[in-house]
Amino acid sequence: MTPILCLWAVLMADPVVPVPPAPAAPKPAVAAKAGAEPASEDTPGELKKVPVYPQTVRVQTDVPYLGAARKEKADLYFPLGHDKAKPLPGIIVIHGGGFNDGDKARNRELNIAENLTLKGYVCMSINYKLRRTQGQVTWPQSVYDAKAAVRYLRKEAAALGVDPERLGVIGCSAGCNLAMMLATTGPADGFDAVPGEPYQDVSARVACAVGFYGAVDLINYHDMKMFAKTREEAPELYKKGSPITYLDAKDAPMLLVHGTADTTVPLSQSETFLKVAKAQGATCALEVIPGAPHTFDLQPKQRDLRPLVTAFFDQHLKGQTPPAAPAK
Numbered sequence: 001m002t003p004i005l006c007l008w009a010v011l012m013a014d015p016v017v018p019v020p021p022a023p024a025a026p027k028p029a030v031a032a033k034a035g036a037e038p039a040s041e042d043t044p045g046e047l048k049k050v051p052v053y054p055q056t057v058r059v060q061t062d063v064p065y066l067g068a069a070r071k072e073k074a075d076l077y078f079p080l081g082h083d084k085a086k087p088l089p090g091i092i093v094i095h096g097g098g099f100n101d102g103d104k105a106r107n108r109e110l111n112i113a114e115n116l117t118l119k120g121y122v123c124m125s126i127n128y129k130l131r132r133t134q135g136q137v138t139w140p141q142s143v144y145d146a147k148a149a150v151r152y153l154r155k156e157a158a159a160l161g162v163d164p165e166r167l168g169v170i171g172c173s174a175g176c177n178l179a180m181m182l183a184t185t186g187p188a189d190g191f192d193a194v195p196g197e198p199y200q201d202v203s204a205r206v207a208c209a210v211g212f213y214g215a216v217d218l219i220n221y222h223d224m225k226m227f228a229k230t231r232e233e234a235p236e237l238y239k240k241g242s243p244i245t246y247l248d249a250k251d252a253p254m255l256l257v258h259g260t261a262d263t264t265v266p267l268s269q270s271e272t273f274l275k276v277a278k279a280q281g282a283t284c285a286l287e288v289i290p291g292a293p294h295t296f297d298l299q300p301k302q303r304d305l306r307p308l309v310t311a312f313f314d315q316h317l318k319g320q321t322p323p324a325a326p327a328k
Contacts, residue, residue, distance in 0.1 A: 051105035054114040058082070061105075065126065065152040066145060067198055074149065075104050076160065077113045077123040084161030089168065089317035090153045091116055092182075092206075093125040094146060096173025096214075096295070099138065099226040100131045108172060111297035116170070119310045121317070122162050124153050128178070131226045139226045139241055143191050146178040150206055151199035166317045168208045170309070173265065173295070176214020176256075180243035180273075183209035183252040184282075208253045208316035210309055213294055215265050216273045218242045244273050249281030255312045256284065257305065259292025 053059045058080055062073040082088065093116075095102040095109050103109070104125040113123040128145035131138045150167055157164035171179035183206060185191050192204055215221045218238040223230045231238050239245050254277070258270040270286050277284035292302045298309060307323075314320040 051110065053105070054110065056080070057114055057117040063124075065124075066148055072127040072129065072145065073104070074124050074126045074152075075113070077117040077125070078161070079117055079120065079122075082122070082161055084159070087157065087161050087163040088120055088122050089166035089313070090122045090124065090157075090160075090162040091313065091317075092146070092149050092153065092167070092169040092179075093123055094128070094149075094169065094171030094175030094178050095125070096171070096175045097130070099142060099174045099177075099224065102130070102174070103127060108295065108297040111299065112170060112172075115298050115306055116310070116313065119306075119314075121313065122153075122160060124149060135228050137226065137228045139224075139237075140191060142174075142178060142226070143181050143185075144194055144197050146182055147191060147204035148198050150182060150204045151202040155199050155202045165207075167206050168210070168313055168317050169206050170210040170212075171214065172212040172297075173214055176211030177216055177218075177241075177243060179209045179211045180214065180216050180254065181246075182206045183254050184243045184246035184248075186250075189246055206252050208255075208313065210255045210257070210312060211270075212257045212296070213259060213262055213265050213270070214256075215269055216242060217244045217269055220272070221265070221269065244276055247273075247277050247280045247282045251277075251282040251284075253283040253312075253316050254285070255309070256286045257289065257308075258286065259289045259294070259296070259300075259302070261291050262294045264294040 053061070058078045060076040063076055064070070065074045066072055093109055093113050095104055095106060104127045109125050113125045117123050126145070126149045129138045129141040153160070153162055153167055154164040169179045169182050182204065186205070187193060193200065218224060218241050219231060219235060224238070227234060227237050227241070229237060256270040256273060258267050260267055267288065274284055274286045287308060289300065289302050292300050298305045311322050315322045
């Protein structure tokens with residue numbers, strides 16, 4: 001074929017249209033496993049957020065409750081017009097975050113502190129020692145910090161307008177573990193008389209404790225980075241870090257709240273804690289929230305928990321009779 005005819009054949013041929021590749025099939029969603037490592041609360045988006053403190057109460061931010069050398073601070077919440085001459089009960093608020101992250105001024109903690117302050121309490125939302133680098137051991141410093149918060153509130157009670165004999169605690173996730181440690185441990189357990197820790201001459205006792213969806217039986221949970229050792233390597237360490245270990249009849253009254261849809265900390269953690277508490281003669285109750293996931297505050301979509309939690313604190317910190325259960 002001559003060059004002219006070859007060119008004519010090419011021009012007359014049907015154009016070749018490239019066929020786009022078929023779209024990849026979407027990957028099936030992977031369900032979270034019970035007992036999975038909690039997702040970080042310190043996502044880039046969370047880190048960029050500036051806390052928006054409520055205007056319905058008075059907030060004193062970044063109080064150096066652990067001393068000037070420590071970067072972890074606390075926020076204090078007071079009812080508007082609070083008269084220090086008329087002291088109110090105090091409540092420590094302990095954030096979650098898997099002992100690795102989280103903050104005293106996340107939306108969840110803001111919600112809890114504001115709502116309880118509006119009900120006539122002085123609240124203290126704290127930051128505590130967190131694991132930030134690989135191999136860093138932060139336990140039991142987190143327990144020491146939680147106890148120091150109670151001591152601070154008791155030591156400064158007169159200046160803050162707080163009744164030092166009426167102190168409670170509430171915590172979520174990792175904060176629940178610490179709240180239950182405050183309720184179940186005393187001087188004999190080795191967390192109180194610690195050289196170098198502040199306010200050692202002041203009691204860290206609490207009158208009651210509330211815990212939301214927390215790992216309270218660590219030996220039957222998963223390996224924890226705060227120990228820098230596995231359960232197989234250090235089972236006694238995991239036992240010591242578990243509030244369930246210390247349950248007895250002398251413990252402060254406790255209320256646990258846990259959702260049935262929690263895929264991070266299984267509901268069985270709270271159920272087992274309740275079972276052992278009853279066997280040991282400790283005062284404990286469990287409120288199960290159908291359909292609730294791992295993380296929620298006092299106002300999840302499943303149910304408004306403010307009446308439940310407020311009634312518990314009112315009973316044990318204000319001496320009020322709890323409302324009668326509705327007739328079935």
